Amino acid sequence: MSAPAPLRERSHGDAPAKSPLTGLSDQDLSLMLTIRAFESTLLDLFDRGMLNGTTHTCLGQEYVPVALEGLLAPGDHVFSNHRGHGHYLARHRDPEGLLAEIMGRSGAVCGGVGGSQHIRRDRYLSTGVQGESLPVACGVALHLKRTEPGALACVYVGDGTFGEGAVYEALNIASLWDLPLLVVVENNGIAQSTPLAANMAGSIAGRAAAFDIEHRRVDTVDVTAIRRQLDPAVRAVREGRPLVVEFATHRLGPHSKGDDTRSAQDIAEARAADWYPRYAAADPERFARLDAAARAHIDAVAADVVAREPS
Amino acid sequence: MRVAENLNAALHGLMEREPGLYLLGEDVVDPYGGAFKITRGLSERFPGRVLSTPISENAITGVAAGLALAGDSAIVEMMFGDFTALAFDQLVNFAAKSVTMYGERLPMRMVVRCPVGGGRGYGPTHSQSLQKHFVGVPGLALYEASPFRDHADVLAEMLERAEPCVLFEDKVLYTRPMYEVEPPFALRADGGTAEVSLPGVRPDCVVVAGGGVAHRVLDAMRSLLVEEEIVCTLLVPSRIYPVELELPDVRQVFVVEEGTAGGTWGAEVAHVVHQRHWARLDGPVTLVHSADSVIPTAAHLEREVLVSARDVHRTIREKLRG
Known part of the structure; x- marks a missing residue:
């Protein structure tokens, strides 16, 4: 769906590009492609007037939960936000249940009550209010520390979430109480329509440092490299050393649907940073095969779910 | 026995019976034992489950909700009920809604205790009775402390509901005897x-x-x-x-x-x-x-x-x- 972009790591300027596919399994690549196909299909369903309410797609950010999933264990809790389809699909590989939830059809994960941004399944939970899940995750982390040492609570937030006071109350408590809390910040540089520069004084690293919390910044879309980079720090989280991981990422699509007020240049820059064409260029045959399979799978899921009875 | 002692005894009994019950709040540990001394003696008897927190009403309530979500129970003490305004999001948008918004009933065993009311000269932000602001929230039950009902029963009933509850405790009650009614009534x-x-x-x-x-x-x-x-x-x-x-x-x-x-x-x-x-x-x-x-x-x-x-x-x- 995106135009091919030069093989270039965003943060490295004109430095020579490296293949981002080293060691990436078919399963991981398929998962990224499945999330991409799912989100693209959702926007298409919206355009055709077939979805009720609103939704927020994670186009451009699919690699984040896929990379994280390789570092998480089944006993870990995952907290997601309004832009959570990728987080859910990475955890539960259940596009049928998710689409049914979004469409209010039979087989919906939460009976159609929660919809796109309020989903709970086993140890996965999303909520629609910014920053709200951080204190809740601290409570879960406190429980885990006492009863299931080694397990952690992982919370996905955005750069815009750092406007909420709940974030700081929670970071303070997590640090004071040595909680196994992993905060994953998807810093896509824009909060709905407001750029980061107009939203945040200082930096996310500085905010983590203020609470004596470790901070790692991820500037690549290379899933294997991300896992390698984060593995020691995530292990430390399990020992009660909270961590903020900041992904420098890009939101390709609108905030929700048809509400993108960014300049053509900003959108072009986001597209240029997209993982999709890079992975395609690095291993064209395998990519094309897995992409076609992911699209066919999601097409079949959509056809099935659309035809179902209301939930 | 005065109402404050009855509340304190109720908390002692509940903490003893329920090993998965936490109590969180500002300045709740000994020797301070809470601004109104309702939590006195609890942290010494139940270390690790009675936690003094930073001044973060929103987060404390969220932490309690997280504990409840994970299958524990939690009681939060607001130092003054007025400060529940700071916890409104966690209570209304998360804890209470979670009981039903995920499509099936999710047990959330948590209680927020709030000293409320005036008559003590604490002024506009430490004297309110905020009950009305919590009326009509799906999944949220409201209780008011009374000199006529053992708070062991009240707290047990609240946790048994498995949905978030708020207990409003009028501060003037703390020094009143339990069950005191004079004849001819x-x-x-x-x-x-x-x-x-x-x-x-x-x-x-x-x-x-x-x-x-x-x-x-x-x-x-x-x-x-x-x-x-x-x-x-x-x-x-x-x-x-x-x-x-x-x-x-x-x-x-x-x-x-x-x-x-x-x-x-x-x-x-x-x-x-x-x-x-x-x-x-x-x-x-x-x-x-x-x-x-x-x-x-x-x-x-x-x-x-x-x-x-x-x-x-x-x-x-x-x-x-x-």
Whole structure:
């Protein structure tokens, strides 16, 4: 769906590009492609007037939960936000249940009550209010520390979430109480329509440092490299050393649907940073095969779910 | 035993019986034991489960919700009930909604305890009765501390509901003895709603009141009996929302609360009574509450705003005697 972009790591300027596919399994690549196909299909369903309410797609950010999933264990809790389809699909590989939830059809994960941004399944939970899940995750982390040492609570937030006071109350408590809390910040540089520069004084690293919390910044879309980079720090989280991981990422699509007020240049820059064409260029045959399979799978899921009875 | 001691004993008993129960709040550990000493002795007996927190009402409530989500139970102490405004999002948008918004009933065993009410000169942000702001939230049950019901039963009932509950504790109750009712009135307190009445006499009216104002109503009942020969029966529900009341067969009903005017708990009670008993009433339920005002600090100004025994007496006399 995106135009091919030069093989270039965003943060490295004109430095020579490296293949981002080293060691990436078919399963991981398929998962990224499945999330991409799912989100693209959702926007298409919206355009055709077939979805009720609103939704927020994670186009451009699919690699984040896929990379994280390789570092998480089944006993870990995952907290997601309004832009959570990728987080859910990475955890539960259940596009049928998710689409049914979004469409209010039979087989919906939460009976159609929660919809796109309020989903709970086993140890996965999303909520629609910014920053709200951080204190809740601290409570879960406190429980885990006492009863299931080694397990952690992982919370996905955005750069815009750092406007909420709940974030700081929670970071303070997590640090004071040595909680196994992993905060994953998807810093896509824009909060709905407001750029980061107009939203945040200082930096996310500085905010983590203020609470004596470790901070790692991820500037690549290379899933294997991300896992390698984060593995020691995530292990430390399990020992009660909270961590903020900041992904420098890009939101390709609108905030929700048809509400993108960014300049053509900003959108072009986001597209240029997209993982999709890079992975395609690095291993064209395998990519094309897995992409076609992911699209066919999601097409079949959509056809099935659309035809179902209301939930 | 005073109400504060009864609450403290209830917490001790509950912490002992439930190994998965946490208590969180500001300055709740010993030797301080909470701003009103309700948590005294708990942290020494149950270290690790009684946690003093930073001044972060929103996060404390969220942490409690997280514990509940993970299968534990949690009691949060707000230092002053006024500060529940800071926890509104966690309570209303997360904890209460989580009970049903994920498509199947999710047990959330948590209680937020709130010292409320005036009469102590603490001023506008430390004296409110915020009950009305929490009325009508799906999945959130409201209770009011009372001198007529053992708080061991109250807290156990709240946790058993498996949905978030708020317990409003009028601060003036803390130093009052439990179960104190002077003759000729008699107390019947064998369920969720306590009844104080004149034995063997058919009442002229029923007064529904939260535990915090019960003694103000009792003072008014005494003066109404002596001066006007008006006989009242007082009902003190432990759970104030959802409203569920069995009323004696009377034609006049009053609701007394310390909350200020506008969108009151009493209005909700009146609505329920009208729905069920309209045909037998002489007229609408009469609401008695504090003035439409902030609660001033100076004693003489505070007295003008807060609902008093005199207000209750005057309102009932005017209604029944014209």
